[in-house]
Amino acid sequence: MLDQTRRGMAAFGLALMSGLAPVSAMAEDRPVIAAAADLKFALTEIAAAFAAETGTKVDLAFGSTGNFATQIREGAPYQMYMAADESYVAWLAAAGLTRDEGTLYAQGRIVMMVPHGSRLAADGSLETLRAALAAGNISHFAIANPEHAPYGRRAMEALRHQGIWEALGPFLVLGENVSQAAQFATSGDAEGGIIAYSLALSEQVSRLGSYQLIPADWHAPLNQRMVLLKSAGPVAEAFYVYIGTPAAREIMKKYGFGLPGE
Structure with missing residues (x-):
């Protein structure tokens, strides 16, 4: 069973045609x-x-x-x-x-992202995540809720592809959507997370950590x-x-x- 407890993590404040005729x-x-x-x-x-x-x-x-x-x-x-x-x-x-x-x-694409100072490295192969799990160095890892967020479902698929979904389950923190998962993943209260590439590329998010693309063939297309x-x-x-x-x-x-x- 996924741990759906919402942590009180500090949000970093995600900020919120040629020739096209004007519409009144x-x-x-x-x-x-x-x-x-x-x-x-x-x-x-x-x-x-x-x-x-x-x-x-x-x-x-x-x-x-x-x-x-x-x-x-x-x-x-x-x-x-x-x-x-x-x-x-x-x-x-x-x-x-x-x-x-x-x-x-x-x-869309997904990335593994970690905040500055994390014990994890941003590793698209997820091997550093596997090693951290084996060493007991994971306390929280963020993804969007796969029950209703497509990016969370693709994160789950990638983790299953690498055979670490079940082991990671007790440490998962689920965002209501991928934007909230990005907040959790970069807050410093989690070791990292899997988020949307589009969010990781933004200046507001990229300055908070590092990221690496996860292979697209590890999950269904977005x-x-x-x-x-x-x-x-x-x-x-x-x-x-x-x-x-x-x-x-x-x-x-x-x-x-x-x-x-x-």
Whole structure:
């Protein structure tokens, strides 16, 4: 059984189209975009660029992909959904809650990250983690909750691939989403964790420790899909289009995302 106790760890305060015609802000209130937590830094930049180019704004809500899907099924008034695992978009589409089956916008990666001063090394092979477990040098190790966070599920798969999932179980600290897992992993109260590459690449997180990519073939792909919900208005529609523009794609690449067609 996973240890789901939430530690009182000190958060480090994760901060929160070419030729696209401006959309009148009077047409509707600012739409709320439900976005996977790994997008926190990339999508914030994209939304700012969208606002500068079009004169309109969107509100961003970051969290667990699975939790957002449940909220949407229960009637939450989001207009666009950007999932870290495309299976959740398929689930909502099958329920008739989306305009269509959506668009693949990125593929994510996971890294092992450790804070400065950790007894662990940032090691994508996870061998230093295996050795620390054998030596009794692990007290806490952070991942997102695999029950509803795709990055947590991929972390679990990578740990199983290396045969250390069961041994690590008593020491796991589960973040509600991968952003919270990154807080735990870099707080100094944990030896490290497995988090999103996109978060590790941000200046706010990278300065707190070191990281190394985990091989992509150790886990199922993090195929990230976005979709407009039935309630989407013109601003949300314009933002959906903007995600596929060169300006937005460059920002996504800066944060380590693989992109469709590249």
